[in-house]
Amino acid sequence: MKFNIEGLKSFIPDATIEALLESEANAPASRIRDIIQKSLDKNRLEPAETAALLGVKDPELKEMIKEGAHTLKERIYGNRIVLFAPLYVGNECINDCVYCGFRISNKDCERKTLSHQDLVDETKALVDVGHKRLIMVYGEHPMYSPEYIAETVQTVYDTKFKNGEIRRVNINAAPMDVEGFRVVKAAGIGTYQIFQESYHQKTYEQLHPSGPKSSFLWRLDGLDRAMKAGIDDLGIGALMGLHDWRFEVMGLLYHTIHLEDTFGVGPHTISFPRIEPAIGTSFTDSPPDKVSDEDFKLLVAILRLSVPYTGMILTAREPVDVRNEVLRYGVSQIDAGSSIGVGDYSHKDDESRKKSQFVLGDTRSLDDVIYELTKGGYIPSFCTSCYRAGRTGEHFMEFAIPGFVKRFCTPNALLTFSEYLHDYSSERTLKAGLELVDFEVGRIEDPEMKKSVTAKLEEMKTGKRDLYY
Numbered sequence: 001m002k003f004n005i006e007g008l009k010s011f012i013p014d015a016t017i018e019a020l021l022e023s024e025a026n027a028p029a030s031r032i033r034d035i036i037q038k039s040l041d042k043n044r045l046e047p048a049e050t051a052a053l054l055g056v057k058d059p060e061l062k063e064m065i066k067e068g069a070h071t072l073k074e075r076i077y078g079n080r081i082v083l084f085a086p087l088y089v090g091n092e093c094i095n096d097c098v099y100c101g102f103r104i105s106n107k108d109c110e111r112k113t114l115s116h117q118d119l120v121d122e123t124k125a126l127v128d129v130g131h132k133r134l135i136m137v138y139g140e141h142p143m144y145s146p147e148y149i150a151e152t153v154q155t156v157y158d159t160k161f162k163n164g165e166i167r168r169v170n171i172n173a174a175p176m177d178v179e180g181f182r183v184v185k186a187a188g189i190g191t192y193q194i195f196q197e198s199y200h201q202k203t204y205e206q207l208h209p210s211g212p213k214s215s216f217l218w219r220l221d222g223l224d225r226a227m228k229a230g231i232d233d234l235g236i237g238a239l240m241g242l243h244d245w246r247f248e249v250m251g252l253l254y255h256t257i258h259l260e261d262t263f264g265v266g267p268h269t270i271s272f273p274r275i276e277p278a279i280g281t282s283f284t285d286s287p288p289d290k291v292s293d294e295d296f297k298l299l300v301a302i303l304r305l306s307v308p309y310t311g312m313i314l315t316a317r318e319p320v321d322v323r324n325e326v327l328r329y330g331v332s333q334i335d336a337g338s339s340i341g342v343g344d345y346s347h348k349d350d351e352s353r354k355k356s357q358f359v360l361g362d363t364r365s366l367d368d369v370i371y372e373l374t375k376g377g378y379i380p381s382f383c384t385s386c387y388r389a390g391r392t393g394e395h396f397m398e399f400a401i402p403g404f405v406k407r408f409c410t411p412n413a414l415l416t417f418s419e420y421l422h423d424y425s426s427e428r429t430l431k432a433g434l435e436l437v438d439f440e441v442g443r444i445e446d447p448e449m450k451k452s453v454t455a456k457l458e459e460m461k462t463g464k465r466d467l468y469y
């Protein structure tokens, strides 16, 4: 890898962010209302506007922000939730991120990298419960070269099991050079995701003492290099709890603006994980800027309003009650039935915790999550159609093209959900799911579309699979 930070400059203006957070605090209700309206009118917010939302103290205004985010979600994206699972490939790591169970200095971590056969077994186990979309996760280690990552992605795509297969593989792996990114792009990855962890450079440098990840600039430039290699489907994120969450939200916004200004396209998804306990990792017992549940909910709503056209990912790090509430504020993807110990899906054992990066807050099975989503009126979706039909930037299209959600997203959610019901669901989920599908088909306004979806659902009953628009 050509590690070169010469000439790189940070696009995160620390002093400006701090000044805005101070000067915009306690804005009057009328300004907050105007900002929410701007977002509902389908505009990204400017940093000063996001800072004003972040500076709200009045409980009523906080409610107004959350309701604004809810309205935006309902109006533009409807009630689908896309489901995926993380697949940890290996936990070897040469970095020393103080919050991570995989860090090099953690003697309590049991190191493991999946063999080819392990990877096939893990994939089959995931397919066998109904998954169609994965994010493959890797520590940072010379073993996990771009070629290795490409090969493991290919193995997953090549693994068929019973009626199913994984149809979209996203990756979360250390940032590469442009050449490396070209190699993983050629393997057909969906989203390339990487978190900046903290956008506050000084904090970042303290918490990443050694290894390639210790360079703030190399990491910050990572997504630019991915873009240069032709990967325009990118996920950004910040690990909440390392520094003031308000600063991190501003950092995510500045990163978005930077990508838009430089490449004409912003990130596909934003993640905002909170720090969870990790074995042998006392730092996680009391993170310096721990985010409370209440602040976290507001954080999600403010991000939704600030960047209204970006997918938002909520992970099973969060406990069920928090997950259920923030789904309302604009989350578009969640993982479910997740295991984060290397090899856990196919060979779970008592030692799994030692191979895990951290501890999950939501340990429900995929079927239980689907049942509860269905009962909550959400359509669980395994849709992968835009990516496979070459419609890149689908989240932006959902937002920007009138009727896109009705033409593609809802029908594809119903088809992939029905596929799940036919092949994988429990009795109770089947019953609740069929009722929901009936109800949602009844709500399709366009008679042609209603006829077409009904016909495809019938085809599915005769054994056809993988039908989409």
Ligand code: SAM
Pocket (backbone or CB within 6 Å): 099, 100, 101, 137, 138, 139, 140, 172, 173, 174, 175, 194, 195, 197, 238, 239, 273, 274, 275, 276, 277, 278, 284, 317, 357, 358
């Ligand atoms: N090794 C690569 C890296 O660091 O970018 C990719 C994978 S790393 C396993 C995925 C993400 O997990 C990290 O970016 C970090 O934000 C998150 N993470 C690490 N430790 C965590 C913890 N204790 N709680 C929650 N998330 C954590």
Ligand code: SF4
Pocket (backbone or CB within 6 Å): 093, 094, 095, 096, 097, 100, 101, 102, 103, 104, 138, 139, 140, 213
């Ligand atoms: Fe390694 Fe990533 Fe964990 Fe840091 S966060 S120690 S780079 S696996």
